[in-house]
Amino acid sequence: MSSHAPQSIQDYLDRLREALAGADAAIIQDALYDAQEHLHAEMSQNPGKSESEVLGPIVSSYGSPGEIAEIYLENEDRIRTAMRTPRPQVHDSPWPKRFVSVFADPQAYLAALYLLLALLTGIFYFTTVVSGLAIGLGLSITIVGIPLLLLVLAAVRLLALVEGRIVEACLDVRMPRRPRTLPRDKTLWDRIKRVVRDGRTWTTLLYMLLQLPLGITYFAIAITSLSLAIGLILSPVLSLFGASIEIPPYGDVPWLLTPVLTLFGMMLLGITLHLTRWLGGFHGALARRLLVQAGR
Amino acid sequence: MNSCEGTSIAERKFRKELNAGTVSLVLLALLAREQRPLYGYEIARLLAWISDDEPLVKQGALYPVLRGLSAAGLLRSFVEPSVAGPPRRYYEITDSGRRELKNWSHIWRKVTRLVDIVLIKEPVPPEEETTQ
Numbered sequence: 001m002s003s004h005a006p007q008s009i010q011d012y013l014d015r016l017r018e019a020l021a022g023a024d025a026a027i028i029q030d031a032l033y034d035a036q037e038h039l040h041a042e043m044s045q046n047p048g049k050s051e052s053e054v055l056g057p058i059v060s061s062y063g064s065p066g067e068i069a070e071i072y073l074e075n076e077d078r079i080r081t082a083m084r085t086p087r088p089q090v091h092d093s094p095w096p097k098r099f100v101s102v103f104a105d106p107q108a109y110l111a112a113l114y115l116l117l118a119l120l121t122g123i124f125y126f127t128t129v130v131s132g133l134a135i136g137l138g139l140s141i142t143i144v145g146i147p148l149l150l151l152v153l154a155a156v157r158l159l160a161l162v163e164g165r166i167v168e169a170c171l172d173v174r175m176p177r178r179p180r181t182l183p184r185d186k187t188l189w190d191r192i193k194r195v196v197r198d199g200r201t202w203t204t205l206l207y208m209l210l211q212l213p214l215g216i217t218y219f220a221i222a223i224t225s226l227s228l229a230i231g232l233i234l235s236p237v238l239s240l241f242g243a244s245i246e247i248p249p250y251g252d253v254p255w256l257l258t259p260v261l262t263l264f265g266m267m268l269l270g271i272t273l274h275l276t277r278w279l280g281g282f283h284g285a286l287a288r289r290l291l292v293q294a295g296r
Numbered sequence: 297m298n299s300c301e302g303t304s305i306a307e308r309k310f311r312k313e314l315n316a317g318t319v320s321l322v323l324l325a326l327l328a329r330e331q332r333p334l335y336g337y338e339i340a341r342l343l344a345w346i347s348d349d350e351p352l353v354k355q356g357a358l359y360p361v362l363r364g365l366s367a368a369g370l371l372r373s374f375v376e377p378s379v380a381g382p383p384r385r386y387y388e389i390t391d392s393g394r395r396e397l398k399n400w401s402h403i404w405r406k407v408t409r410l411v412d413i414v415l416i417k418e419p420v421p422p423e424e425e426t427t428q
Contacts, residue, residue, distance in 0.1 A: 035356065
């Protein structure tokens with residue numbers, strides 16, 4: 001840590017980011033948000049004082065960038081270990097056990113929920129972005145076009161935070177809990193320039209667009225395999241109530257044989273849950289790449 | 297600048313471990329007592345004022361705890377724009393937060409009573425104890 005006191009809020013935030021280098025990007029975003037809120041509140045409590053005058057005492061009351069970095073890293077560790085549901089340790093058990101263990105893994109069901117939900121969110125994000133951009137670009141020959149485009153970028157930043165919350169809840173990937181901080185520039189124009197230059201703005205936009213085709217694919221995979229599996233599992237019951245269970249080339253399946261179909265259904269459900277867990281992991285990594293890590 | 301000057305590693309470690317739960321209890325109790333939503337900076341100032349010049353923790357350490365309490369459903373938070381400066385995130389205690397506070401303060405009283413007995417009470421000579 002450099003020895004002299006930070007001279008400006010931006011200087012403080014830069015040093016905090018430096019001290020947190022290598023930490024989870026989501027923690028960095030949260031820590032910067034908190035520090036920025038606190039430091040600016042302190043500034044507005046002391047009107048007429050310069051940033052360096054206010055920052056001197058703050059380093060001892062709020063904590064130096066190094067101390068704050070340490071606090072956030074420790075806190076995160078403690079909460080993660082306390083809140084996390086222990087995963088069953090099945091890595092070195094025989095494969096049948098590993099296969100069956102997926103039925104007891106809440107992560108697989110949550111991932112399935114996410115895959116089904118992705119169609120809804122995908123449609124919503126895609127229409128927001130595409131209609132916003134189309135109307136904005138179309139109107140850009142008039143005076144309202146550019147503000148509308150900027151509004152779309154602002155909305156996308158908010159949607160990224162919401163999507164992050166959904167991804168963390170369903171896919172168990174740590175995502176930011178606070179919006180991405182922007183240095184408080186002197187003019188609105190500087191702020192706009194910064195948002196436009198920020199690589200993350202564009203990767204977020206890309207994510208929102210990708211979410212529709214991905215959402216359709218996820219939904220199709222999840223809904224077909226889940227409904228087929230559940231249909232097969234319930235086939236003895238359905239057949240009792242008079243539904244005819246037919247397998248195309250062979251025709252009707254007699255009731256006595258339907259338990260075999262149930263067995264097939266259970267196997268298919270197991271495979272589906274493995275697949276959803278894998279797809280969930282893939283999507284979580286994608287969300288982190290595009291919504292958190294890009295344009296750091 | 298360095299606040300750790302003059303304190304031993306053992307003292308720092310003890311403070312850190314002691315503060316781990318105490319800060320949560322203090323924040324919960326403060327928000328229950330104030331009966332109105334407070335924002336982070338306001339909470340930090342209030343605690344600084346109450347604790348004079350012997351603050352429990354660095355103010356920067358309060359924010360992660362507030363966030364943790366919100367995540368556990370003991371507090372709820374919302375953002376409101378402010379007249380001067382950036383928007384503020386306000387925190388307010390929830391019903392389950394009040395219930396938890398009741399449990400925690402019960403535990404706290406039991407622990408402090410025990411610590412006080414061990415720490416403060418003059419050691420009682422064995423013969424005196426038998427006469428009483």
